Amino acid sequence: MKTLGTDYTKALVPATAADISCAQQSTFDWLASRFPLDQDPLAKLSTSAIVRREDLHEVVQALRDTPEFAYDMLIDIIGIDYLNYPGHQGPRFAVTYLFKSMRFAAHRFQLKVLVDEEDLVVPSLHDLFHIANWAEREVWDLFGIRFEGHPNMKRLLNHFEFVGHPLRKDYPAQKRQWLSTNDPLLDQLEARLRENGMELIDPIPLNTPAVEDVIKGSRR
Amino acid sequence: MSAEIENSPVPQQEAATLPFLTTSLDAVINWGRSNSLWPFPFATACCAIEFMSLMSARYDFARFGTEFMRFTPRQSDLLMIMGTVTYKQAPILRRIYEQMSAPRWVIAVGACASSGGFYDSYCTVPGIDHIIPVDVFIAGCPPRPEAYIEAAVQLQEKIKDESFLTERLARLRDRGEDLPS
Numbered sequence A: 001m002k003t004l005g006t007d008y009t010k011a012l013v014p015a016t017a018a019d020i021s022c023a024q025q026s027t028f029d030w031l032a033s034r035f036p037l038d039q040d041p042l043a044k045l046s047t048s049a050i051v052r053r054e055d056l057h058e059v060v061q062a063l064r065d066t067p068e069f070a071y072d073m074l075i076d077i078i079g080i081d082y083l084n085y086p087g088h089q090g091p092r093f094a095v096t097y098l099f100k101s102m103r104f105a106a107h108r109f110q111l112k113v114l115v116d117e118e119d120l121v122v123p124s125l126h127d128l129f130h131i132a133n134w135a136e137r138e139v140w141d142l143f144g145i146r147f148e149g150h151p152n153m154k155r156l157l158n159h160f161e162f163v164g165h166p167l168r169k170d171y172p173a174q175k176r177q178w179l180s181t182n183d184p185l186l187d188q189l190e191a192r193l194r195e196n197g198m199e200l201i202d203p204i205p206l207n208t209p210a211v212e213d214v215i216k217g218s219r220r
Numbered sequence B: 001m002s003a004e005i006e007n008s009p010v011p012q013q014e015a016a017t018l019p020f021l022t023t024s025l026d027a028v029i030n031w032g033r034s035n036s037l038w039p040f041p042f043a044t045a046c047c048a049i050e051f052m053s054l055m056s057a058r059y060d061f062a063r064f065g066t067e068f069m070r071f072t073p074r075q076s077d078l079l080m081i082m083g084t085v086t087y088k089q090a091p092i093l094r095r096i097y098e099q100m101s102a103p104r105w106v107i108a109v110g111a112c113a114s115s116g117g118f119y120d121s122y123c124t125v126p127g128i129d130h131i132i133p134v135d136v137f138i139a140g141c142p143p144r145p146e147a148y149i150e151a152a153v154q155l156q157e158k159i160k161d162e163s164f165l166t167e168r169l170a171r172l173r174d175r176g177e178d179l180p181s
């Protein structure tokens, strides 16, 4: 069996399920020797670690920068609401991070942070992975979990007038919300154009409307 | 217009040789309007793919007078909504409709635009008739190009039933002008 650190980029051998679980176990053991960790009892198909919120940034940095692991790709950040989940105990929310290595095909790892309903804050990873910027905004939008240190904690998918966080289990799925104006979404584009030395002759007003505008209705 | 010629006070034999014909204003205006619809494609999802084949040579929508796509609402009088409309999109659609000048007609293409389709969720408008008035709905997911053509023909029939003069009278009355009834 190929073990941790097998460089698949040279041989073009696809990783088997056995390789993957072997690599996960080694990663878990390595992390457990350095950080306080729990194994996730709900992860049935893989070995996944529950880390403490305050360790998250350090753990991810270690996974990314240790050459024999090289978890250099953050695939996604996923929010989970465990309300009414059968057999679940503990905090209501969780945030899951999926990592992959672009060097070692068998290296896939999953980290989880439990988040209490009273204190919905998780440290942001945007400084380690650029993709975390939007992924965290998405989790904020859909679950209402805030990411501390994030440079632009705005909704990603829903409209800025939208109230609530629709993927929470207690959000009524059929509840409709009428919106009064369009959401130009150009703030980042304009910022990037400026960064590249462009001058905007007619910038679109940013979508941080005055409260009166939202109440009055469409800003035409 | 042949009906008008038949009913005209001039004997038919004679009318055929005259260098003019008589008809009603509504008939002429509706004839022009119904045969020169300029569509504005509001394409948000997969139904628009079918629209592409409709516009290209095989189905050739231009045969029905819908010759040009106009990508500005100010130059078009037929708004075709093809695809799923979300609540985030709804104010944009509403504004585009308001930018079109009268006369204007709307076709809702496909299950999504007509009823929200299978997206029964927090983010999808359950039918664009919640936002703007719709003249013709097309069923299907997506509808075949023939269905688009049928909708266009039905819309033309509908336009031929409208009365420019009655509408104008109603507009003037709305404005508060004192008119004989």
Ligand code: SF4
Pocket (backbone or CB within 6 Å): B045, B046, B047, B048, B082, B083, B084, B109, B110, B111, B112, B113, B117, B140, B141, B142, B143
């Ligand atoms: S009706 Fe069907 S084909 Fe048309 S936009 Fe909706 S899902 Fe796509």
